[in-house]
Amino acid sequence: MFWKAFGMLAVLAVALLAVSASAQENWPQWRGPDQNNIAATADPPVTWSETENIVWKTALPSWSGGSPIVWGDKVYLMSPSKPGESKEEQDAGGAKLLLLCIAKADGKVLWEHELAEGNKLGNKQNMTSPTPVTDGAHLWAMTGSGILTGMDMDGKELWKQDIQKLYGKIGLQFGYASSPVLYRGNIIIQMQHGFFTDDPCYLAAFDGLTGEPRWRVERPTTAVLEGPDAYNTPTLLPVNGKMQIILSGGDCVTGHDADTGREIWRAWGLNPKHGQYNRIIPTVAVCDNMVYAASRVKPLIAVRADGEGDVTETHTAWKWDKVGSPDVPTPLCDGKYFYMIDDNGRATCVDPKTGVPIWGPEHAGSGTVSASPVLAGGRIYWTNEESETTVIAAGPEYKVLAKNKLDGGRTLSTFAVSSNQLFLRTATHLYCIGKK
Secondary structure, three states, X not given: OHHHHHHHHHHHHHHHHHHHHHOOOOEOOOOOOOOOOEEOOOOOOOOOEOOEOEEEEEEOXXXXXXXXXXXXXXXXXXXXXXXOOOHHHHHHOOOEEEEEEEEOOOOOEEEEEEEEEOOOOEOOEOOOOOOOEEOOOEEEEEOOOOEEEEEEOOOOEEEEXXXXXXXXXXXXXXXXXXXXXXXXXXXXXXXXXXXXXXXXXXXXEEEOOOOOEEEEEEOOOOOOOOOOOEOOOOEEEEEOOEEEEEEEEOOEEEEEEOOOOOEEEEEEOOOOOOOXXXXXXXXOEEEOOEEEEOOOOOOEEEEEOOOOEEOHXXXXXXXXXXXXXXXXXXXXXXXXXXXXEOOOOEEEEEOOOOOOEEEEEEEOOOOOOOOOOEEEOOEEEEEOOOOXXXXXXXXXXXXXXXEEEOOOOOOOOOOEEEOOEEEEEOOOEEEEEOOO
């Protein structure tokens, strides 16, 4: 018991130490150390091309929607193995689901660890869409087939859980894509599904050191058919000194006690017409006790997170049901401004407290956008599916600063930021973008 308790304290200590270091160097999970896609102290390049401001690029075995993470001098990301000659593997990638470790300095692949076998295509994703998470001493990765694995930083496997064997079949229409989240030594996952199952939706937590289940809480919904399906990631938000897990899907957004999973509050409004196909892809954005939940394009609702019970009428601050809200990219908020990049590359800035427009929607980018925007150096960066990144100025004045094209491969992943470098995954390569 002593060593188990000591180990849990060690995990917590490393996570707390990461808070001070991660803003400068580490990007330990999807959307960064604070899950807001903001790198406040970074100053990455504004312009780049295949021959400008590329520190290195590394060929990857296959394509994936999973994003890279960074800790210290290493970059980690998931990928299928190199595809074989069959049409299935040419479309989805190889059968093996891998975690890769890449040297941050030169892009050399240091090791790869096989997490599972069994890859398949699900619309825009394969079974490596979830982004891994680390505390600097351990790595955790979830596959789209429901294999949750704990490892050390050298890729040595510590434990493995098969979520489908433990809790039942994954019933999403297009496969699982949510990334795991670390809180107080527990790995938290969500399972919001309904298209191919009648099993309930739920939140669950596992001991980060042993993989032992800690708790599982059902998340009921009245949504029907595809409505319960959600491909997003739980987000942590401190509210009045207590950490909450914020989750959207199933026609509503909810706040949960991060220690137990107990639902604290719920706001409906993501599917006012009660349609059957209102699956949710964007993760919620949170800032200053406010939760911003996008639906299938619109509406987007802003909810105060300090309520209890059904807070639909009492705590919904504003709604956005006009052009500009996203279907796939997750919005971001820096406290002063709330930014939306929609799937067509339109950018919008509104007051985060009132929803009053400041500028936009402006058709800043081109093509289809599936990656989420990141804010760094006072600029907003986002990449379309043809690997073209649009850069605009953050703040009250709309200004396009650059458009930067790379290899043109299908790009679904969101940037990771470390120091003054951006890490971007295209269909074929991982790029380190920065000044040489």
